[in-house]
Amino acid sequence: MSNCPAIELRNITKTFGSVVANSNVNLSVNRGEILSVLGENGSGKTTLMNMIAGIYFPDHGQIFIDGEEVVIRSPRDAFSHGIGMIHQHFKLVDVFSAAENIVLGLKEEEHYNIRRSAAKIKEISEQYGFEIDPNKKIYEMSVSEKQTVEIIKVLYRGADILILDEPTAVLTPQETQKLFAVLRRMRDDGKAIIIITHKLHEVLSLSDRVAVLRKGEYIGTVETASTNESELTEMMVGKKISLDIERTEPENPQERLVVKNINCMNREGVKVLDNISFTAKSGEILGIAGIAGSGQRELLEAIAGLQHIDSGEIIYNNPKTGKQDDLRDKTPLQIRELGVRLSFVPEDRLGMGLVGNMDIIDNMMLRSYRKGKSPFLQRKKPKHLADEIIEQLEVVTPSATTPVRRLSGGNVQKVLVGREIASSPTVLMAAYPVRGLDINSSYVIYNLLNRQKQNGVAVIFVGEDLDVLTELCDRIIVIGSGRITGTLDGRTATKEQIGYLMTASSAEEKEGGEA
Amino acid sequence: MKQAERHIREPLFHIAKRDALVWWAAWLIRIAAVAAALVVCAVVTVMMTGENPIKVYATMIDGAIGTERRIWNLLQSLAMLLCVSLGVTPAFKMRFWNIGAEGQVLIGGMATAACMILFGDKLPTVLLLPVIIVASIVAGAVWGLIPALFKAKWNTNETLFTLMMNYIAIQLVSYFSLQWSVPKGSGQIGIINGDTHAGWLPSLGGHDYLINILIVAVLTVVMYIYLKYSKHGYEISVVGESENTARYIGINVKKVIIRTMLISGAICGIAGLLLVSGTDHTITRDTAAGRGFTAIMVSWLAKFNPLFMVLTTLLIVFLQKGAIEISTIFGLNASFSEIITGIIIFFIIGSEFFINYTVKFRGSDKGGKA
Structure with a gap:
């Protein structure tokens, strides 16, 4: 028994309609081990973990726990097998205290006793080094504290297989370090831990092994000790494929859209755009690369008049009148009334660009x-x-x-x-226009963008496929955590360069934070 | 892989979303649902009463359309329910959960009654009727506007808000029922202007309800055109389907919410007018008679299409009338007829689930994509 992995997945496949989220994925985690699941956005990491946690049911494949095949139909089943998942979005009741949230939904033999629960919470906290006040209400807590509550919640239920979905996405560098220390202690205590992430340096510093997914496919598992950033990047982004997209030289490029030092906070008060400046020129395709959620959406929406920005300017040089208009904080209708011919293909096609019904x-x-x-x-x-x-x-x-x-x-x-x-726009913004598309449809879209470029349109292309970015775009800006981390020439940029810049900012930030 | 073993462990069935069904398949499911409902009702009838179910259904049909008078009554009830349904439809199409139609109808009726009582002997009919019409429409519109304003300005919960507005309307009617009660202190207004008929909608060709039915028929067509062919209707659809899309193309969502609720309330106000001035000639707390809530079901069942709503209203009114007849003929209490109505509506609503989802049983896709 002890030789068996704590949890093992064999040939797990899950499809949503015609979209294959996971195909034949194999994974295993031993007790006393931290496994990182690495992959770009949309590579199927979260779907896979949701199947272990009982939120989805796999179409095919088997799950083994301690060598025995199990069926996980619901989160309750998952708990009964000792599996606990800490979701990216916390599932806590705001007006309850930490202790109340932790015992919520638990069926205990005896009557609910907050003092006994608090004692048990304290015991867990001391064992792993959490700092928590069981009586503090959730709405008074910081993001990191809420996460701690979530972790204690699953430990309280006796979970010994823990799944954390991008736990560091919302944490400051110091908080991240604290979390890692806790995770290491849990590992030493014999727990099996799976952590989903796309930050390479975290993978390298924390985990024992790394499993890589790419576009729903299982690429492989490697020992962390015997790998390095570039190998992992290559596994994550894949070998370069020649796409043969025609790329003409920009003709008579003129500054069409000038974005100057824009800053933007989201509702939680987190900075999503940090001093972004760039220029989009007519007759060229400007690529924007970055891990999904690094501020691309807010950036495009700010230009389109859908996102309020805290400071900065968005200047449009009108080719007809020669006037300069500031588009900042204008509504889409006002922007149109200014004579700005701005087209926007948003990321959320059916939720924003079109009406599905x-x-x-x-x-x-x-x-x-x-x-x-x-x-x-x-x-x-x-x-x-x-x-x-x-x-x-x-x-x-x-x-x-x-x-x-x-x-x-x-x-x-x-x-x-x-x-x-x-x-007939003068500026065309397209966010992930080929996401989920087959090869032929993708080429139709590339050709359309290219034709627009030849017609003198300033095209802004937000993409995730680095092959496409390097073959289609004239210039590429890379953003990480809301900041521009680099500007590259599309004709000379390599995937590795972009990949490095994509993850660079968070690494920098971390060093800066600790200094 | 170990297929056999896996299938034993797989859950018995799981539910998956269907691709779009062709229209006839969807209708087949709906018809099957009605048929199944009738069978279940028959079983329930036999078990609870021992009556012959065929006879029960025959009584039902007789109760709904057995005589000319019954047909007129059916049409009148249909018109009233349909009118309120037309009122809630634009709001619901916009995904604004207006459950305050009850109050909007009552306040419209209240305004009508007030005009009839206060101006009944002061204004000539040519003037009185327009005053009544304007007052009822304005009253209903204001009752719809208040929650809309709060929703647009402060994003309050429209469901609770419109519900609360219902209670205010009911209490207002209670208050004025006492104020204007005949005889004093009875708490009943009684027939208003029973001798002069001042402020009553005229009866056309000797049919008391014909004018109500005609007004609602015109409203139905107008609402159909408004929702389908006007720019306003288009904006309502976009806001209802996706507020993000509405923002993306520059629709002023707040403006659309306020405008639509004005229309929604105004039509409910007209329903109040028809009920008070065209039907009951009095007002009580029960004038709206739950139509504000039944209307929501009518509207949803018809997928917010006013023309289909004629059919769904007919179905519900038919069931109600038939069920009342069953209760009287077979000496059952009124609850039995409501049980029958409930079963049928349950099946019809339930059929929508099978139109949108399919139930996959264990092993049904053996050797599929593995």
Whole structure:
């Protein structure tokens, strides 16, 4: 028994509709070991862990605990096998105290006794070195304290297999160090720990072994001691594939959009954009690279008039009038009324760019329905546009009156990009425009972006596939944790360079924090 | 892999989302649901009463459309419920959970009654009717506007807010029922202007309810066109489907919320007008009679399409009328008819689950993608 891994996954596969989130993944963790699961965003890390924690049920494959096959149908099943997951988004009741949250939902033999619970919490805290006040209310706690409560919660339930989903994403460097110390103590105590992350230096400093996922595929597991950053990067991003995307020289580039020192906080008061400055030029494709969630969305939304910024300027050089307009804190409608022809293909296609339950024609109208004084809608022109896009971009759909949510991801994207290009923009922003698309649809999108570039549009392309970024873009800026960590020439930049810059900022920050 | 072993351990079934069904398959499921509901109702009927279920259903049909009078009553009830449903529809289509239709109807009726009582002998009919109409519409619209303003300004919870507005409306009616009670102190207003008929909607061609039915018919068509073909209707859909998309294309979400709730409340106000001035000629706390809540079901079942709503309203009104007849003929109490109605509606709503989801049984995809 003792030779068996604490938990072992064999050939786990999970699909959501036509999207394969995990395919034939194999993993194992021993007791007294920390395993990192490494992968870019969308590589299926969280899905995989959710299957262990009983939130999803795998389509195929087996899970073994201590060598015995188990079926985990619900989080309760997972707990009964000693599995505890600490989610990225905490699941705590704000108005309850730490102790109340920890015992919540627990079925104990005896009556609930807050004093006895507090004693047990104290015992756990002392054993692993947590600092916690059991009577403090959750809403009075910092993010790090909340995380501590979550961890104690699963330990209190007797979990000896712990899964932490990006636990350091919300922590300061000092807090991260504290967490790591705790995790090491738990490992020495014989617990099996899985930590999901995409920060390389954390992987190297904390874990015993590293399992790498890429686009839902299991790439392999390596001993941390015998690997290094560049090997892991390569496993994570893959070997360079030649894509043969044509890249012409920018013609007569002019500064179209100048972003100066913009800063932005999110609702929790965390800085998501930190002094970002760049220039987008007409006739070129500007790539933005970075780990997902590094501020790309806020940046584009700030330009599009959807995100309030705390300081900075967003200057648009109008080629028609020659005027300079500041777009900061203008609404999308005001921006349009200024004569700024700004198109935006947002990351969330069906949640923002399109309305899933409306048909293609009605989605075409989103940009143009206001035209004319009549209180009624004019569906003729949108219908023409829909037919045109269906024909030119080869959208596979039963008809123009099919709700877009019924189309496949690639066709949804063609509809969205088609509409945004139809308004002949001078600036085109596209966030992850080929995410989830097959090769052919991806090329349709690349060609569309390229054609826009040749027409003198300033194209801003936020991408995650480094091969595409290095083959498509004229210039690439890399952002990490809301800061620009580097600007590269798209023709000479290498994937390793970008990959390093993507993770660099957090490493820098950490060193800075400790100094 | 060890397929056999795995399948023993797999749960008996799990639920997965379906791709879109073709329209006829969806309707087949709905019809099957009604059929299943009738069978279950029959079993329940036999078990509880020992009556022949066929006879019970025949009584039901007879109760709903057995005589000309019953048909008129059915149409009148249909019109009233449909009118309130038309009122809640724009709000619900916008995903604004307006459960305050009850109050909006009552306050509209209250305004109507007030005008009838206060101006009944002062204004000529040509003037009185327009005053009543404007007053009822404004009253309903204000009752809808208040929660909308708070939602737009401070993002208050519209469900609680509209619910509270119902109680205020009910208490206002109670208060004025005492104030204007005939005879004094009875707490009942009684038939208003029973002798002069001042402020009553006219009866057309000898049919008391015809004007109500016509007004609601026109409203139905207007609402259908408004939601489907107007820019406002389009904005309502976009805001309802995705507030993010609405922001993305520059729709002023707050403005749309306020405008839509004005319309929603105004139509509920008209329903109050039709109930007081066109039907009961009096007002009580029960004038709205729960229609504000039934209307929500009507609207959802019809997927917010006013034309389909005619059908869903008919179904519900038919069941209600039929069920009342069963209770009287077979000497059962009213609860029995409500049980029958409940079962049928449960099945119809439940069928939507099977239209959107499919239940996968263990081993049904053997050797699939493995």
